[in-house]
Ligand SMILES: Cc1ncc(COP(=O)(O)OP(=O)(O)O)c(N)n1
């Protein structure tokens with residue numbers, strides 16, 4: 375069994391059990407991470423008032439820090455309530471030091487300021503907090519906290535606030551939560567992030583800051599004390615579990631939505647009489663809890679109709695060979711497959727066009743659906759059955775033209791954020807990978823594993839007729855095929871399991887037999 379990742383939370387104790395350290399432990403436990411905790415202050419509070427904040431002495435914090443570092447070093451530290459300026463100074467110094475020994479450590483700061491029942495947890499000024507702000511990697515303020523940090527008052531949008539915080543303190547990822555914004559229908563959370571800055575993303579090619587926006591129907595519950603702390607700890611936990619920022623953000627929002635729905639049930643059961651703690655449950659797996667992804671692409675294509683379907687008439691898509699030549703196409707077409715992809719790379723333009731037109735012609739004599747990888751204009755020009763495009767091509771491709779031409783569209787995804795976004799575009803199928811390490815393509819940092827595959831399959835709508843078929847790809851072979859198919863995925867796409875097999879026709883027969 376894989377060892378649980380360890381996170382540390384450095385925050386206040388809420389004796390009423392909802393927020394602070396209590397929320398952090400419940401959340402981490404629910405998500406499968408180990409939570410070590412250093413208590414910065416003992417607060418005295420209940421459902422209607424905050425009576426006092428009692429800071430813990432630096433030498434106790436330092437001793438805890440030292441003993442924990444000896445045998446439970448963290449991969450992520452989440453900081454919540456910092457009560458006094460001495461704690462800011464101490465934290466700044468120990469975080470700087472620990473980053474020298476654990477360079478990939480990520481520090482998430484949830485700048486707890488005001489109590490929801492009224493009153494302040496601390497009276498630290500922006501100038502006093504600055505040394506700490508300058509060394510944290512991620513910050514997760516709500517709207518009021520964000521306004522405070524950059525002294526922009528009412529009216530500033532979350533996007534403007536996030537960018538201002540990013541610039542003012544050089545923080546790598548800024549998430550401005552929308553839980554307290556004034557839209558009664560929608561809750562929008564905004565993340566502004568400099569790609570490549572956190573270890574998980576070191577495979578990303580671009581260095582531009584990027585923004586992610588997630589929206590959900592607002593869920594209002596009186597029984598949600600500690601929701602903000604839980605969001606930041608969920609985010610820290612998902613980072614510790616190895617998720618990219620965009621996926622950790624999406625999963626955290628789903629975790630909060632799931633908890634708020636559960637809180638509403640509690641609240642109803644108590645006739646809305648009590649003020650209660652946020653329900654920190656476990657992994658979010660229910661499609662309804664996941665947010666809508668909103669970015670340039672989804673806005674651009676929001677009115678685009680669904681792409682033509684694969685017309686499977688209840689059949690499974692089955693084995694999906696991905697091959698790179700006419701030679702392989704001629705060899706596989708007679709085998710009666712439902713689908714094949716031609717994935718050619720690095721051919722000169724003339725030759726490429728020739729190969730694609732010949733492939734489309736060849737496939738016409740068979741019932742096999744031929745998808746062309748990457749070259750959507752040529753796929754349209756020669757009337758291929760469909761085109762498969764990846765994330766990089768998605769921004770460049772003209773989806774209106776592909777849709778109007780009637781050819782089918784398959785889209786590659788790598789994780790829940792991209793899956794949700796691509797699903798909103800209603801393609802003919804969705805691919806997810808790489809499931810396992812592969813020698814065919816450099817997929818470092820994008821290996822999904824079977825758990826992520828199962829997770830994205832749960833993001834499809836409940837009614838089967840509304841579900842887009844999903845193809846799993848990457849490192850799938852005869853030994854691994856049964857476990858992949860056990861997740862309920864519709865198809866497995868393979869390259870080397872066929873092209874490097876001793877007997878490719880036999881490999882096709884054996885792989886098909888599993889489906
Ligand atoms: C079925 C299927 N899934 C994923 C891919 C990968 O496509 P893409 O991300 O465009 O990468 P390249 O194949 O172009 O390297 C695929 N081809 N087929």
Ligand SMILES: Cc1ncsc1CCOP(=O)(O)O
Nearest residue numbers: 808812814848849868869870
């Ligand atoms: C093209 C591609 N996209 C994601 S993994 C992959 C390669 C799959 O090849 P193989 O089946 O040999 O692992």
Ligand SMILES: [Mg+2]
Nearest residue numbers: 747748763764
């Ligand atoms: Mg491609």
